[in-house]
Amino acid sequence: MKxxxxxxxxxxxxxxxxxxxxxxxxxxxxxRDKKKFLEFTKDLNCEKNINNFFIDLSDLESIDNLNYSxxxxxxxxxxxxAIDIIKPFKLISNDDIKNSFNINIISxxxxxxxxxxxxxxxxxxxxxxxSSISGIKIGPSGHxxxxxxxxxxxxxxxxxxxxxxxxxxRFNAIAPGLIQTKNLHDExxxxxxxxxxxxxxxxxxxxxGKTNSVISLINFLISDxxxxxxxxxxxxxxxxxxx
Amino acid sequence: xxxxxxxxxxFKSIFEEEDISKIDFSxxxxxxxxxxxxxxxxxxxxxxxxxxxxxxxxxxxxxxTINDIYKxxxx
Numbered sequence: 001m002k003x004x005x006x007x008x009x010x011x012x013x014x015x016x017x018x019x020x021x022x023x024x025x026x027x028x029x030x031x032r033d034k035k036k037f038l039e040f041t042k043d044l045n046c047e048k049n050i051n052n053f054f055i056d057l058s059d060l061e062s063i064d065n066l067n068y069s070x071x072x073x074x075x076x077x078x079x080x081x082a083i084d085i086i087k088p089f090k091l092i093s094n095d096d097i098k099n100s101f102n103i104n105i106i107s108x109x110x111x112x113x114x115x116x117x118x119x120x121x122x123x124x125x126x127x128x129x130x131s132s133i134s135g136i137k138i139g140p141s142g143h144x145x146x147x148x149x150x151x152x153x154x155x156x157x158x159x160x161x162x163x164x165x166x167x168x169x170r171f172n173a174i175a176p177g178l179i180q181t182k183n184l185h186d187e188x189x190x191x192x193x194x195x196x197x198x199x200x201x202x203x204x205x206x207x208x209g210k211t212n213s214v215i216s217l218i219n220f221l222i223s224d225x226x227x228x229x230x231x232x233x234x235x236x237x238x239x240x241x242x243x
Numbered sequence: 244x245x246x247x248x249x250x251x252x253x254f255k256s257i258f259e260e261e262d263i264s265k266i267d268f269s270x271x272x273x274x275x276x277x278x279x280x281x282x283x284x285x286x287x288x289x290x291x292x293x294x295x296x297x298x299x300x301x302x303x304x305x306x307x308t309i310n311d312i313y314k315x316x317x318x
Contacts, residue, residue, distance in 0.1 A: 086284065091289070141280065141281045
């Protein structure tokens with residue numbers, strides 16, 4: 001049984017991961033949207049194995065003020081939380097920049113630093129980031145902030161992997177292509193229009209991604225099976241970027 | 244109430260290369276050379292931030308003239 005910290009518990013991918021793992025592990029889950037989180041967990045019947053707490057990752061001070069003494073030592077930390085403010089570059093506001101960077105990268109840096117300083121990462125533990133092919137392999141129009149924060153993760157994990165190698169703590173990132181999540185189809189979140197959806201599907205030799213492909217890779221990265229793998233951003237895109 | 248002239252100015256502002264003096268409410272904006280996915284996104288962003296109305300891909304698909312977009316925002 002592992003102690004796993006999950007940052008961002010209400011994304012479609014993190015919810016599927018939680019469902020697949022909460023019976024076998026101790027989970028600590030952060031969320032920003034309490035209502036959404038409770039709606040999700042009420043069916044799981046999971047009080048025993050899930051500790052959860054609110055963090056607004058755009059509020060950096062609150063990350064320093066977390067109750068670190070209430071945590072167990074972690075065997076794995078997984079960062080799911082991210083926002084993608086889709087705008088043409090010339091129209092992004094200073095708040096857009098601040099929010100994107102705070103939520104997507106700076107909050108993670110602060111949290112990891114604190115976990116290390118409070119000695120909350122076990123030897124041989126594994127830290128995994130959900131990155132994206134945006135910023136790693138491609139740079140789609142309208143996603144400049146998202147892409148720059150995802151590129152920042154790439155640099156962060158390489159240095160962290162070096163600095164923490166003596167204790168065998170590993171840092172890796174997964175850079176998925178387009179994953180078929182519920183959000184993708186939701187009119188309110190409008191990540192992608194139906195027309196774009198068909199257009200994108202054609203560009204993926206193995207079709208669009210499924211959530212469970214990402215979850216399989218997360219499970220591999222937090223297991224001993226990947227003990228010689230660190231500092232890497234692994235592209236998981238059904239062949240999109242080699243097409 | 245939306246100021247019609249102001250709306251047209253905002254619409255024109257999404258273009259950088261077009262001769263905007265030729266653009267009016269009857270312009271079929273999707274036929275302009277500069278119209279592409281990025282100008283579409285610029286339009287969506289400008290409409291959202293100024294009029295709190297989120298244009299969908301379907302909205303834009305169904306519209307031909309600038310006036311069609313204006314009517315969508317009023318609705």
